[in-house]
């Protein structure tokens with residue numbers, strides 16, 4: 739049994755946002771209430787949802803249209819999250835859903851790519867993405883904006899941050915290109931990031947290595963620093 743009302747995902751829409759859309763249009767007061775009877779699992783978060791789960795829910799194969807990204811790879815398919823043709827490890831993702839308050843003013847939809855933690859800035863608006871946490875899910879049903887729309891503007895002008903943003907731009911472009919390739923390169927942007935993340939953690943005081951981290955272990959400032967390192971290395975190469 740799948741849901742009665744089917745909505746096609748918006749292009750690039752995050753899984754959690756899509757689940758809220760489905761819950762709203764099917765009259766459920768929460769995503770949890772919608773998921774449990776159909777998936778026969780409780781406590782399912784957006785990071786647990788696989789393509790076959792979406793198939794069960796909607797009766798549609800969402801992989802075909804490629805609109806929904808960062809669905810969890812199926813169990814027999816090793817750990818990771820599909821971003822088009824690239825598989826992204828969990829420790830590259832944020833634990834909490836993020837959004838760009840400026841983008842939200844036009845379209846209150848969260849995007850899958852905002853879940854990838856090494857892209858901390860909305861390049862279109864030059865602001866750091868913001869956490870959605872603390873806002874009750876029911877206030878976030880599609881079409882309803884969260885209360886706090888203030889964004890922390892990125893202080894540009896500092897050479898370091900400019901390099902960080904430039905680096906994110908470069909890496910985001912690479913991610914877009916590589917994830918759309920029929921055969922992604924053997925050494926992809928994900929590997930570049932993973933290596934510098936590892937180096938970054940080795941040289942910092944953090945005890946946990948990236949492999950043991952369940953979610954992305956760096957804050958905004960350290961992420962920007964890591965991106966700068968990647969950028970400068972690539973410039974020098």
Ligand SMILES: [Zn+2]
Nearest residue numbers: 838841860863
């Ligand atoms: Zn934006």
